[in-house]
Amino acid sequence: MNNFDVLNVETGNIIFFTWKNDENWSVEFVSPSVFKILGYKPEEFTSKQIKYSDLIHPDDIDHVTSELIEACNSDAKEFTHKVYRLRNKQGDFIFVQDHTVIIRDKDNNISNFQGYVYDITETFIQKERLKLVLEGTNLGLWDWNPQTDEVVFDERWAKMLGYELSEIEFDLNTWSSKVHPDDLQQCFTDIQRHINAESEFYSNIHRMKHKNGEWRYILDRGKIVERNVDGKPVRFTGTHTDITDLKQIENVLRASEEKLLGLFGMSPLGIALTDMNGRYIEFNDAFANICGYTKEELNNLDYWELTPEKYAKDEKRQLKSLEQTGRYGPYEKEYRQKSGNLIPINLNGMLVTGADGNSYIWSLVEDITERKKANLEREQYLKLVDENVIVSSTDLYGNITYISQAFCVISGYTREELMGRSHNIVRHPDMGHELYRGLWDTITNDKTWEGEIKNKRKDGSFYWVKANISPKYDDQNNKVGYTAIRQDITDKKRVEELAITDRLTQIYNRIHLDLILQKSIQNSQRYGHKLSIILLDVDKFKSVNDNYGHHLGDIILKETASVLKQNIRAADTLGRWGGEEFLIILPETGLKESMLLAEKLRMAMEQFKFKTVGSKTASFGVSSYHEGDTEITIVDRADKALYLAKENGRNRVEHGKINRAE
Numbered sequence: 001m002n003n004f005d006v007l008n009v010e011t012g013n014i015i016f017f018t019w020k021n022d023e024n025w026s027v028e029f030v031s032p033s034v035f036k037i038l039g040y041k042p043e044e045f046t047s048k049q050i051k052y053s054d055l056i057h058p059d060d061i062d063h064v065t066s067e068l069i070e071a072c073n074s075d076a077k078e079f080t081h082k083v084y085r086l087r088n089k090q091g092d093f094i095f096v097q098d099h100t101v102i103i104r105d106k107d108n109n110i111s112n113f114q115g116y117v118y119d120i121t122e123t124f125i126q127k128e129r130l131k132l133v134l135e136g137t138n139l140g141l142w143d144w145n146p147q148t149d150e151v152v153f154d155e156r157w158a159k160m161l162g163y164e165l166s167e168i169e170f171d172l173n174t175w176s177s178k179v180h181p182d183d184l185q186q187c188f189t190d191i192q193r194h195i196n197a198e199s200e201f202y203s204n205i206h207r208m209k210h211k212n213g214e215w216r217y218i219l220d221r222g223k224i225v226e227r228n229v230d231g232k233p234v235r236f237t238g239t240h241t242d243i244t245d246l247k248q249i250e251n252v253l254r255a256s257e258e259k260l261l262g263l264f265g266m267s268p269l270g271i272a273l274t275d276m277n278g279r280y281i282e283f284n285d286a287f288a289n290i291c292g293y294t295k296e297e298l299n300n301l302d303y304w305e306l307t308p309e310k311y312a313k314d315e316k317r318q319l320k321s322l323e324q325t326g327r328y329g330p331y332e333k334e335y336r337q338k339s340g341n342l343i344p345i346n347l348n349g350m351l352v353t354g355a356d357g358n359s360y361i362w363s364l365v366e367d368i369t370e371r372k373k374a375n376l377e378r379e380q381y382l383k384l385v386d387e388n389v390i391v392s393s394t395d396l397y398g399n400i401t402y403i404s405q406a407f408c409v410i411s412g413y414t415r416e417e418l419m420g421r422s423h424n425i426v427r428h429p430d431m432g433h434e435l436y437r438g439l440w441d442t443i444t445n446d447k448t449w450e451g452e453i454k455n456k457r458k459d460g461s462f463y464w465v466k467a468n469i470s471p472k473y474d475d476q477n478n479k480v481g482y483t484a485i486r487q488d489i490t491d492k493k494r495v496e497e498l499a500i501t502d503r504l505t506q507i508y509n510r511i512h513l514d515l516i517l518q519k520s521i522q523n524s525q526r527y528g529h530k531l532s533i534i535l536l537d538v539d540k541f542k543s544v545n546d547n548y549g550h551h552l553g554d555i556i557l558k559e560t561a562s563v564l565k566q567n568i569r570a571a572d573t574l575g576r577w578g579g580e581e582f583l584i585i586l587p588e589t590g591l592k593e594s595m596l597l598a599e600k601l602r603m604a605m606e607q608f609k610f611k612t613v614g615s616k617t618a619s620f621g622v623s624s625y626h627e628g629d630t631e632i633t634i635v636d637r638a639d640k641a642l643y644l645a646k647e648n649g650r651n652r653v654e655h656g657k658i659n660r661a662e
Helices: 033-038 042-046 061-072 121-135 155-160 172-176 181-195 244-255 257-266 285-291 309-325 369-388 405-411 433-444 510-527 541-548 550-567 591-607 631-647
Strands: 014-020 027-030 078-080 084-087 093-104 110-119 140-145 150-153 202-209 215-227 233-242 270-275 280-283 327-336 342-353 359-367 390-395 400-403 449-456 462-473 479-488 531-538 573-578 581-587 618-624 653-655
Touching (some): 027 042, 061 093, 093 121, 140 155, 155 233, 181 215, 181 233, 215 244, 244 342, 285 359, 309 327, 309 342, 342 369, 369 405, 369 510, 405 462, 433 449, 510 531, 510 573, 510 581, 510 631, 531 550, 531 591, 531 631, 541 550, 550 573, 550 581, 591 618, 591 653, 618 631, 631 653
Parallel strands (some): 618 653
Antiparallel strands (some): 014 027, 014 110, 078 093, 084 093, 140 233, 202 215, 215 233, 270 359, 327 342, 342 359, 390 400, 390 479, 449 462, 462 479, 531 581, 531 618, 573 581
16 A cells, blocks of 8 residues: 555645655555646556646756665665746746655665655745845845755845855855854744744844854844744744944943933933833933923823824824834834823834843934024025015026025016026117127136126116126036026125026926925915826836936936926926926926826927937836825825836836825
8 A cells, every 4th residue: 555545635735645666756646635636637647648747947957856866875774855847737936845755675775755845936036026025125034944054144144244146155154254252142042932833923133243253233133934844943034133333332331321311311412212002111301391290290201192093194203114124213203292282292112021021122312403493494495585685597608497485576477488598588679799799708618607687677777787697507517507696786685596496407396396286285285276286207217327328318307307397388397307307397286287288298208309329218106185184195106106106117107096086
């Protein structure tokens, strides 16, 4: 009777095989589960219609064969293959784990192989997904087979110790040889406790030797994720986190406790220690003053009672950062004081382990009320400049590229009437050619011209200004135009220009976009006006800079701005958001109309012939205003939609999703 006859039943994700020791590993027995997993009937194997070796992926057959030969030439009674792939009847490949027992006759000759093949496709895919997640973190990943001591390390694990992945061996000795001798025994003790199911997870802090000779403190965490039919672990996975900095801080704090206690009490920053539930354990006077509570009152409160509900999502992100890195912040939010007032603060914090072994959070809390006031004053200053300083910018040919509101007021023209027009639209016939000839001679020779000019208003009247006109340069120090700052001679006030046009593309810059978007949001909040934005990004722009140089990249950006300007509406606001990203603000426009415009712009980009590179595309993210939106939330949705467009293949339009239909 075959040893596997008792398994002649459905066996989930496991197929039991008996192979003959011949060239093609002829199958003498296979469990019925082969039909569920591979789609073949057992008799297709036993009748030799299907050769097992023919199902192994061509890229895997060599290592499967060599592992078998190595095991047969040794005294091993059983062995486990590295993961390999089998082709099912549909032609798709699945990932399997193969554990094989070697059967010998009375003369010790190998007659058969018996074993099980376990479908680990889902587990393998999950592992790959985990790798993708970890790519965005500072965690090093390891995956250990305790039966073979084979360990797979990722690149972050190696770099954490100063090595390239190609410099290390994939076995347990690579790890154990670098662990401090005084720490190694406790590591294995903690590992064995988890193998014996005495702990839910393996966790240990130990020192490891860096390539440069330094000892680094490592937080090592892991868990058994797979056992064989005998209950032995075959997959033990985990992560390494370098916590050297935290350990050094801990040691410094321990060595300087008295000094730090003095600083704790004298610090102008609020300092607070909380447990993981937010309960305040310890805090200084500055923290109590910021919150407006007495120490006795704070002892009966927790972190969440001081935090407004609107910060719930931000808090989750900060807690996640704390769990992954041991730190959070810097993070701006508000505390609710005892008086009910909201006070703006800036938070930084770190995770520590107390003497009782429990985790706690140290936080530094800074009252940023004065900083916020300064920012508000800056915004008011920018507005003051726009409304009171007569500023204009032109290209090299005198065509207007930027106009302040004060220029519009004093000239009587609207921005729309002036933008793109020659600056001589305000030239008064009383000013002779000689003055302008001298002006152009000066500025075209990269010098600054100063003088008094009589200008003509739209209504035919005139005004006098004292002008200061200078060349304007891009990031490559190429002259791209001229900027003029004027004073109404009656007022005799001069203020430096704060231009709001992007130097390179000659469209609005980020500062101006922020102001326009803020004002648009306020109008939508106050009057219920429709509002949408389009955030777009030039596809594969980095390859242009890499292959052709930044100069051509700049030309592509300028051409992109030109294509967009030619295809948006007069009421729309276009600006450079940053890098190769552009933002368009669409007043009185809903999602449907915005999607149509974005598609029009996408096609215009696709059809435009760019200098040198020819064809170039862009991806678009669209979002529309909804009640409760801020500048941050509406841009965040557009940014996520843009990311989705990139992820779905680029050169497409996506719109931001919210919980309710837009």
